[in-house]
Amino acid sequence: MSEIRIAIAGAGGRMGRTLVQAVVESDGLSLGAATECAGSSLIGTDAGELAGVGRLGIAVTDRLASVLDDFDVLIDFTTPSATLEHLAVCRAAGKRMVIGTTGFAADQRTAIAAAGAEIGIVCAPNMSVGVNLCLRLLDLAARVLGDEVDVEIIEAHHRHKVDAPSGTALAMGEVIARALGRDLKEVAVYGREGQIGARERQTIGFATIRAGDIVGEHRVWFAGEGERVEIAHQASSRLNFARGAVRAARWIFAQGSGCFDMQDVLGLRDSSLV
Numbered sequence: 001m002s003e004i005r006i007a008i009a010g011a012g013g014r015m016g017r018t019l020v021q022a023v024v025e026s027d028g029l030s031l032g033a034a035t036e037c038a039g040s041s042l043i044g045t046d047a048g049e050l051a052g053v054g055r056l057g058i059a060v061t062d063r064l065a066s067v068l069d070d071f072d073v074l075i076d077f078t079t080p081s082a083t084l085e086h087l088a089v090c091r092a093a094g095k096r097m098v099i100g101t102t103g104f105a106a107d108q109r110t111a112i113a114a115a116g117a118e119i120g121i122v123c124a125p126n127m128s129v130g131v132n133l134c135l136r137l138l139d140l141a142a143r144v145l146g147d148e149v150d151v152e153i154i155e156a157h158h159r160h161k162v163d164a165p166s167g168t169a170l171a172m173g174e175v176i177a178r179a180l181g182r183d184l185k186e187v188a189v190y191g192r193e194g195q196i197g198a199r200e201r202q203t204i205g206f207a208t209i210r211a212g213d214i215v216g217e218h219r220v221w222f223a224g225e226g227e228r229v230e231i232a233h234q235a236s237s238r239l240n241f242a243r244g245a246v247r248a249a250r251w252i253f254a255q256g257s258g259c260f261d262m263q264d265v266l267g268l269r270d271s272s273l274v
């Protein structure tokens with residue numbers, strides 16, 4: 001069987017470099033192309049040397065459209081606007097995508113879902129197996145504990161992260177709100193200050209920490225009278241996310257069109273926990 005050829009968008013970024021490493025380490029996958037934004041000093045450099053895995057003979061380009069013959073699946077961990085540009089190119093060319101970018105506006109999420117009518121897409125704010133297991137556990141915890149507890153979501157990331165709350169924290173909030181029959185748009189509280197009054201039970205609170213080189217931490221409290229349940233995940237390496245993205249690329253290569261997430265890739269969508 002021939003290898004699945006991967007293109008990495010944003011190959012010079014924190015995730016981009018880690019993704020190159022994960023692809024090179026994976027059996028049955030090869031790096032076919034690597035991109036960076038126009039004007040980047042990294043254009044023309046070797047993607048393998050950039051990632052510290054040795055020369056691969058893949059020069060970083062700023063034109064995804066010029067390397068369409070060189071890849072089967074694009075893995076994109078960049079920015080919302082860059083991902084939407086790449087989506088248009090992949091949609092026109094019938095190329096599959098794995099999208100890890102976070103911070104999308106509602107209309108951008110709608111555009112990604114719509115593209116799923118024509119191409120295969122896996123889009124998830126967190127590609128780690130552990131976080132996706134936590135999403136299932138959060139659904140169960142919310143259903144069991146119900147309206148007897150206050151829900152608070154606390155996340156911490158490195159000082160360079162530009163979006164808040166994290167995409168993962170928002171996904172956790174969505175899962176919990178859905179399980180409790182609430183609309184996250186109506187009940188989310190993003191930080192508190194001043195004379196805010198007593199807490200309303202229905203709210204779901206978010207607290208964001210940005211500091212140093214924290215890879216990614218998420219902690220959800222279900223706090224009641226006399227007891228508190230916590231579900232927490234701590235990432236200590238970006239390879240965790242990159243290996244999940246590679247797994248998603250392998251999975252989507254075998255699918256037709258549709259917009260999926262990591263719950264689909266991991267077979268967790270309809271899994272029973274009780």
Ligand SMILES: NC(=O)C1=CN([C@@H]2O[C@H](COP(=O)(O)OP(=O)(O)OC[C@H]3O[C@@H](n4cnc5c(N)ncnc54)[C@H](OP(=O)(O)O)[C@@H]3O)[C@@H](O)[C@H]2O)C=CC1
Nearest residue numbers: 010013014015036037077078082100101102125126127241
């Ligand atoms: N789903 C998941 O599991 C995870 C998701 N993420 C998300 O991935 C995204 C990237 O994170 P991270 O790697 O830390 O960020 P970085 O800023 O380190 O990397 C993003 C890279 O994309 C490049 N870029 C920007 N525009 C374009 C373009 N048009 N074409 C090609 N490349 C472009 C940037 O270049 P330049 O710096 O020159 O602008 C940069 O090198 C974030 O949204 C983050 O939240 C992160 C980890 C895990």
Ligand SMILES: O=C(O)C1=N[C@H](C(=O)O)C[C@H](O)C1
Nearest residue numbers: 102125126161166167168216
């Ligand atoms: O920007 C990051 O670094 C991360 N972003 C993702 C998010 O916003 O949830 C996932 C991970 O926690 C790392």
